[in-house]
Amino acid sequence: MPEIVLSLAILAVLVADMLAGGRRRGLNAIMACIGLLVAFAAALLQVGTEPVALFEGMLVLDPFGIFFKLFFTAVTMVIVLVVHPYRELSERYHGEAYVMMLGTVIGMMLLATANNLLMIYLALEMTSLPSYLLTSVLRRDAKSSEAGLKYVLFGAAASGAMVYGMSLFYGMTGSLSIESLHAVLVQGGFPTGAMLVATVFVLAGFGFKISMVPFHSWTPDVYEGASTPVTAFFSVAPKAAGLAVLLRFFSSGLSTVEDGLRQPFAGLDWPFLLAVISAVTMTLGNLAALKQNNVKRMLAYSSIAHAGYMLMGAVLLSDSGLQAILFYLVVYGFMNLGAFLVVIALSAQTRREDFEHYRGLGWRMPLLAVPMAFFMFSLTGIPPFAGFVGKVYLFRAVIEQDLYWLAFVGILNSVVSLYYYMRIVKTMYLDDPGESPLEPIRVPRLHTALILVMAVPTLILGFRFGLLDRLSSYSLRIFTGS
Amino acid sequence: MLSWLTFSPLLVVVPILLTPSEKKNVIRWLAVLGTVPALLLALYIFGSFDRSLAGVNESAGFQYVIQKDWIRSFHIQYYMGIDGLSVSMILLTALLSFLCIFASWGIDRGLKGYFTMFLLLEVGMLGTFLALDFFLFYIFWEIMLLPMYFLIGIWGGPRKVYAAIKFFLFTLFGSVLMLVAMLALYFKAGHSFNLIELMSFDYSGETVRLFGLTMGFAKLMFILLFIGFAIKVPTFPFHTWLPDAHVEAPTAISVILAGVLLKMGAYGMMRISFPIFPDATLWFSGALAVIAMINIVYGALCAMAQTDFKKLVAYSSISHMGFVLLGMASGTTQGMNGAILQMFNHGTITAMLFLLVGVLYDRAHHRDLDGFGGLMSRMPVYGSFSSLAFFAALGLPGLSSFVSELLTLLGGWQTYPAITIVCTTGIILGAAYMLWTLQRVFLGPLNPRYADLPEINRREVFTLVPLAILVIVLGFYPHPVLDLLRTSTNHLVDLVWETGRVSVH
Numbered sequence: 004m005p006e007i008v009l010s011l012a013i014l015a016v017l018v019a020d021m022l023a024g025g026r027r028r029g030l031n032a033i034m035a036c037i038g039l040l041v042a043f044a045a046a047l048l049q050v051g052t053e054p055v056a057l058f059e060g061m062l063v064l065d066p067f068g069i070f071f072k073l074f075f076t077a078v079t080m081v082i083v084l085v086v087h088p089y090r091e092l093s094e095r096y097h098g099e100a101y102v103m104m105l106g107t108v109i110g111m112m113l114l115a116t117a118n119n120l121l122m123i124y125l126a127l128e129m130t131s132l133p134s135y136l137l138t139s140v141l142r143r144d145a146k147s148s149e150a151g152l153k154y155v156l157f158g159a160a161a162s163g164a165m166v167y168g169m170s171l172f173y174g175m176t177g178s179l180s181i182e183s184l185h186a187v188l189v190q191g192g193f194p195t196g197a198m199l200v201a202t203v204f205v206l207a208g209f210g211f212k213i214s215m216v217p218f219h220s221w222t223p224d225v226y227e228g229a230s231t232p233v234t235a236f237f238s239v240a241p242k243a244a245g246l247a248v249l250l251r252f253f254s255s256g257l258s259t260v261e262d263g264l265r266q267p268f269a270g271l272d273w274p275f276l277l278a279v280i281s282a283v284t285m286t287l288g289n290l291a292a293l294k295q296n297n298v299k300r301m302l303a304y305s306s307i308a309h310a311g312y313m314l315m316g317a318v319l320l321s322d323s324g325l326q327a328i329l330f331y332l333v334v335y336g337f338m339n340l341g342a343f344l345v346v347i348a349l350s351a352q353t354r355r356e357d358f359e360h361y362r363g364l365g366w367r368m369p370l371l372a373v374p375m376a377f378f379m380f381s382l383t384g385i386p387p388f389a390g391f392v393g394k395v396y397l398f399r400a401v402i403e404q405d406l407y408w409l410a411f412v413g414i415l416n417s418v419v420s421l422y423y424y425m426r427i428v429k430t431m432y433l434d435d436p437g438e439s440p441l442e443p444i445r446v447p448r449l450h451t452a453l454i455l456v457m458a459v460p461t462l463i464l465g466f467r468f469g470l471l472d473r474l475s476s477y478s479l480r481i482f483t484g485s
Numbered sequence: 486m487l488s489w490l491t492f493s494p495l496l497v498v499v500p501i502l503l504t505p506s507e508k509k510n511v512i513r514w515l516a517v518l519g520t521v522p523a524l525l526l527a528l529y530i531f532g533s534f535d536r537s538l539a540g541v542n543e544s545a546g547f548q549y550v551i552q553k554d555w556i557r558s559f560h561i562q563y564y565m566g567i568d569g570l571s572v573s574m575i576l577l578t579a580l581l582s583f584l585c586i587f588a589s590w591g592i593d594r595g596l597k598g599y600f601t602m603f604l605l606l607e608v609g610m611l612g613t614f615l616a617l618d619f620f621l622f623y624i625f626w627e628i629m630l631l632p633m634y635f636l637i638g639i640w641g642g643p644r645k646v647y648a649a650i651k652f653f654l655f656t657l658f659g660s661v662l663m664l665v666a667m668l669a670l671y672f673k674a675g676h677s678f679n680l681i682e683l684m685s686f687d688y689s690g691e692t693v694r695l696f697g698l699t700m701g702f703a704k705l706m707f708i709l710l711f712i713g714f715a716i717k718v719p720t721f722p723f724h725t726w727l728p729d730a731h732v733e734a735p736t737a738i739s740v741i742l743a744g745v746l747l748k749m750g751a752y753g754m755m756r757i758s759f760p761i762f763p764d765a766t767l768w769f770s771g772a773l774a775v776i777a778m779i780n781i782v783y784g785a786l787c788a789m790a791q792t793d794f795k796k797l798v799a800y801s802s803i804s805h806m807g808f809v810l811l812g813m814a815s816g817t818t819q820g821m822n823g824a825i826l827q828m829f830n831h832g833t834i835t836a837m838l839f840l841l842v843g844v845l846y847d848r849a850h851h852r853d854l855d856g857f858g859g860l861m862s863r864m865p866v867y868g869s870f871s872s873l874a875f876f877a878a879l880g881l882p883g884l885s886s887f888v889s890e891l892l893t894l895l896g897g898w899q900t901y902p903a904i905t906i907v908c909t910t911g912i913i914l915g916a917a918y919m920l921w922t923l924q925r926v927f928l929g930p931l932n933p934r935y936a937d938l939p940e941i942n943r944r945e946v947f948t949l950v951p952l953a954i955l956v957i958v959l960g961f962y963p964h965p966v967l968d969l970l971r972t973s974t975n976h977l978v979d980l981v982w983e984t985g986r987v988s989v990h
Contacts, residue, residue: 055513151527303897366595386627386659407695410668419659425634426649433638433646472558 005042005072005110012038013105019097021403035101039108041078041334054480056118063118063263070478071247072331075108075240078336081453084346103133104175105235113245115251120169120179123248124162125207130241131158135238138229150228157429158211158222165208170202178198181256188268189259198271202257203226209252212245213310216284219377220414226303229410231350233382234299235343238264238306239336244259246328250317253277257361258320265320276320282412285311289419298346299356301423302339305382308420309335315413317396319404322479327396331477332379334393334464341457342378345371347445348454358430365432370451372431374458379424384417389464486526487551487565490575491611493522494582494604501597509596510917513586516600520583523611527579531573535969539976540568542684542760546976547617555621564766569973570755572964573825574614574748576911577832579743580922582607584948585737589846590842592640592735599640602632603737610745612823614752619667619678622757623660630656633738647728648733655716655726663713670761673702679750684760705797707765710758717750720810721915731799738844739795741819743802743835748828751809755825755977763981773814774805774901777845780807789918792853794845797922798838801878803914805831805886811908812893816982819956820896821974827889829966832876833888837874840952841867844945845926848938854922856913860938861932867941868927870949877956879910879919887925 046069054065071309086100091331096102108130117123135158139151154370173179175197176187187193210218257273258265267274287309295301313335349370350356350362365372381390394417401410495507497519505513517598530549539545547566555563567575569668592599605628612625625925630653638649671678674686689976691702716723731739759766790799812824844867845860846852861868877884890912959966 043965230947333770382629385630386624390628395664399668399671400662402665403672405694407665407693408668410665411695413664417661418654418658419655425653429638431651432635433649469556469558472556476558 005045005076008045008211009038009109009446010104010110010241011110012042013102013109016101016105025413028478029087031098031101032083035083035105036080038105042108043073043076043080044146059381061115061119062116062180064116066478066480067247067251067289068112068116070474071243072112074243074332075111075315076337078240078243079104079108079236079301080346081340081457082093082232084449084453085232085235086451093194095284100233103137107137107236107240108135111247111351114244115247117248118181118251118255120172120181120326122258123252124166124208126168127162127165127212127248130212130244131162134158135235136418137233137310142185146235147228149231150225153221154225157218159219164204168201168204168207171197181252182326185188185259188257188271193207193272202271202273205252205278206249206276209237209245209249210280212241213249213314214242214307215280215310215314216287216307217285219288219307219310219314223300223303227297227300227371228305229346231299231343234303235340235347238302238339238343241291242306242310243332246313246332247318250325250328251481252319253317254325263357267320268470274318274320275305276407277314278326281311283311284308284314286412287418287422289416292423295418295423297356297359298349298358298361302342302346305420305423306339308416309339309382311416312397313395314392314414315401315409317398318409321404322396322476323401323403324400325479326475327393327400328473329478330396330468331393333471333475334389334461337460337464338378338388338390339458341374341454341461342382344450344457345375345378348450351446358426360433361427361430363431368446372452374454374461375431376428377458377461379428381394381465383421383424385421387462387465389461389468392465392468487567487615487922490523490526490530490579491565491608491615493526494519494607496522498604499600499672501600504597506597509593512596513590513601516586516589516604517583519600519604520579520586520607520790523607524579524583527576530567531576531969534567534572534969536569537972538568539895539972540566541570541973541977542681543559546973549927553814554597555618556861557630558622559678560671561678562618565621566610566617567614569613569970570752570825570977571793572612572969574752575605575611577748577829578607578610578614578745579637580951581740581832581836582610584836584840584951585740587944587948588737588843589735590944590969592737595639599636604633606632606636606741606791606879607990610741610749613749617680619680619757621678622680623664623667625810626663626749627660627755629832630660632741633746636738636815637730639736640735640738644729645733648729652730655719655723659713659716659987661950662709664814666709666713669702669706678843680757680761688762691964699872701765703762703765704768707758707762707769711769711824714750714753714758714828715776717753718722718747718806718810719750720776720802720806721783724780724784727803728796728799729800732793732795736839736846739799739839739843740836743799743839745807747802748832751813751828752807752822754813758975763984766796766981767816769847770814771901773810774897774904777807777810777814777897778904778907780804780810781908782807782914785911785914785918788912789921792854794842794926795839796855797918798842799836799853800830801838801915801918802835804915805878807911808890808893808907811897811970814891814923815896815900817899817977818975818978819972820900821893821978822971823889823892823896824973825970826959826963826966827886827893830885830889830956833955834874834877835872835947836876837952837956840945840948841871841874844941849935857932857935858929859925859927862931862933863935863938864940866946870941870946871927872923873956874954875919875923877960879916883955883957883960884965887960888963 019030019034033449049069113126117126135155139148139155176184216220285308288304289458292301292304311327318323384394385392497515538546550566553563554559560593609625609629616622634649634653672941674683688703691698693702719727781804784800786798788797809824812820880887880890
């Protein structure tokens with residue numbers, strides 16, 4: 004199992020870090036990478052197994068969970084390779100950084116496969132605690148300490164709310180497993196108001212991870228304060244984990260199948276609630292992103308907006324909605340990580356991330372600027388880039404259910420987002436380079452390669468997405484106990 | 486063959502990128518080479534096109550068809566074909582692209598990027614006119630945006646950044662509305678993006694609930710598509726991006742913008758909106774005629790007020806595209822024929838006008854209409870070409886646009902006499918601003934500042950001659966183009982106005 008592999012990898016990195024005494028940081032990275040590779044392979048081996056419940060229903064092994072395991076390991080591998088040659092982190096902390104990242108990955112894997120409220124809580128904490136440290140410890144300045152503190156406070160409040168919601172569920176159903184929660188709801192006769200309150204509280208915990216409105220306000224500060232590779236990590240992986248647990252909880256716990264269609268229980272209209280949250284999340288994220296002058300902050304707000312887009316798929320209770328989320332996640336992983344990689348390459352030497360700094364980049368460093376333009380177009384959702392196909396999947400699912408108002412909110416948001424994404428392209432290509440500092444930026448070869456590895460699928464997936472389509476529709480199967 | 490036609494411009498992109506930047510002429514000639522295959526294929530199609538097949542909503546009526554599965558799980562096809570609605574546009578696109586490379590000879594900065602973007606733009610334009618699958622159509626439609634953004638934004642005039650983002654925001658807004666309509670159609674018509682299949686459904690009974698209101702599916706979708714296309718045409722009130730984009734764009738790009746891109750909006754309505762939603766078309770055609778009228782008169786009045794040569798031509802485009810809309814709204818064969826012919830003619834005439842403005846701007850470095858005077862004595866050849874283009878633009882009998890404008894007015898008269906009468910004032914206004922401009926720039930005493938302005942050179946003459954020939958020949962004998970489209974337009978009018986009437990009553 005990939006979780007075990009990763010636990011061993013953590014030990015290996017710790018030992019290597021001690022033995023090498025901070026001199027040969029390459030060893031740590033290699034250890035972490037090997038661990039992630041083996042974990043990835045182990046998760047691949049699980050593909051094709053029949054869904055089963057493990058540890059007395061605490062965890063489940065199903066294609067849905069395996070999809071996320073593969074996703075987390077792949078994303079983290081990229082981040083580890085980025086951290087390795089990166090100078091913003093003092094070298095002393097590289098070993099610790101890898102350990103905490105691997106720990107987060109284990110937490111996220113558990114989160115994606117948890118089928119019990121208690122397990123969900125534990126996994127969420129397992130994900131959060133290393134994240135707090137990653138935010139504040141690795142870069143010793145006031146900004147990142149402030150970010151870390153903010154993160155801890157918000158995280159504590161959110162998980163407190165979640166535990167309260169869970170305890171309400173426990174009080175009403177007498178069990179913490181999602182299956183028995185479902186069974187009680189099917190019988191009917193539950194107090195609707197209390198159920199709704201419990202649902203909202205649990206949603207707070209998930210929403211914190213996804214950074215959906217109104218639990219999003221930590222995001223910009225943490226993203227700006229944390230060192231950029233860590234931000235890149237946060238913007239993709241924990242968000243996916245939050246979505247995974249949200250989807251599993253709502254689709255196997257809080258919905259029932261009637262006439263071949265999944266539907267919410269009467270009086271528990273969470274899809275409408277999520278639809279409103281989704282619309283508000285993307286609108287707020289996009290409007291706030293418009294005003295930013297710091298690229299990292301802008302990407303933070305834009306990632307809130309993207310969480311909103313993805314939530315559109317969660318509203319629908321349809322297979323195509325779920326598939327759209329999985330599809331979009333992969334695409335989002337490529338384009339958002341790619342964008343952050345370019346930001347890292349630029350800020351590694353100058354430690355500045357404002358727009359001004361991208362002036363004339365298109366003519367100075369085409370190898371950075373062209374992929375960056377790709378990522379921006381893709382994030383906007385312009386064909387022929389992958390982001391467009393991802394959005395088509397989402398809107399297709401929304402329109403299939405005749406939720407036209409949500410589709411309109413979504414597309415108008417896409418137009419708004421064009422403006423701030425194009426600001427980067429504009430600064431890179433259209434603005435006069437002028438007297439901007441023309442010191443050449445040295446980018447490690449490994450880093451350039453990684454950027455290209457992100458850029459190529461961002462383009463190719465815009466044309467040929469048959470494989471990803473099959474993968475995401477295979478991963479739809481959520482283990483429901485029956 | 487259509488794949489070759491569409492994608493042949495890309496063949497030279499790699500050689501262009503590999504050529505060292507100093508060898509500017511090599512890059513330019515490579516770009517010329519890139520547009521030649523498409524032009525030759527377009528001419529071959531002009532020769533071999535079967536004028537008796539209608540197409541529109543009959544898959545058997547399309548020619549040179551290429552149809553392959555692209556993404557099976559989504560039912561997206563790589564489906565392209567030509568019928569009477571598209572064939573003249575293909576010719577126009579291939580011809581103007583070829584000529585515009587020569588008009589871009591003066592570009593001096595970032596040549597490789599410029600020509601790469603230009604060729605990409607040509608791919609997008611050709612693909613849009615050829616696609617018969619809605620998804621494919623949408624992809625090509627959007628592919629044009631990116632090169633256009635860069636072409637205006639990097640190689641444009643002083644306010645290029647503003648113009649480029651304005652163009653981008655406007656058109657993207659239109660296209661996302663189109664995207665919603667496309668996906669909605671996909672579900673209503675049994676999971677297909679195939680335009681021909683989409684036309685075979687009857688949407689009249691379907692309804693949509695939006696913000697608590699119930700409205701007809703066909704009407705809502707028609708309006709979404711209409712906004713998407715109208716922004717491109719552009720019709721009032723979506724036209725404000727056009728003057729900015731035109732003024733800031735480099736000469737060749739203005740030519741492409743006015744010559745081809747504007748036609749796409751009208752083409753999209755004919756290809757997609759009209760045949761898919763006949764009853765909604767009928768319901769909307771009155772409003773369309775009014776919009777056409779506003780376009781014609783308002784565009785002409787605005788043109789008259791301009792002192793910037795390029796802005797004047799830009800507003801005259803808005804006015805002339807109004808005739809296209811009027812012809813389309815009329816629901817008569819004459820009107821529809823006139824509309825497509827007007828699209829073709831406007832493409833050639835505006836291209837000439839923009840090329841001429843470009844010639845003057847390259848020499849004098851400004852476009853202020855009042856800053857010239859008496860140029861005819863200094864540049865007789867240039868002046869003659871200009872006079873020809875001006876007279877063509879104002880619709881002088883014997884030149885091409887007279888025929889097409891007359892046809893659209895004849896068509897419009899049968900359905901909307903009152904509106905058509907107002908529209909004819911557009912021709913008078915057109916004559917007024919064109920003649921006034923001619924007088925200000927070319928007649929009167931020679932402005933001493935330009936006493937030694939060099940005459941138009943051979944390369945520039947070369948870009949103008951083919952267009953001038955077309956303008957004169959089609960003025961006397963429009964049949965080469967009319968024959969291409971007649972069968973299809975007849976069929977389209979029958980399809981929309983007959984079936985539309987049946988389902989309304």
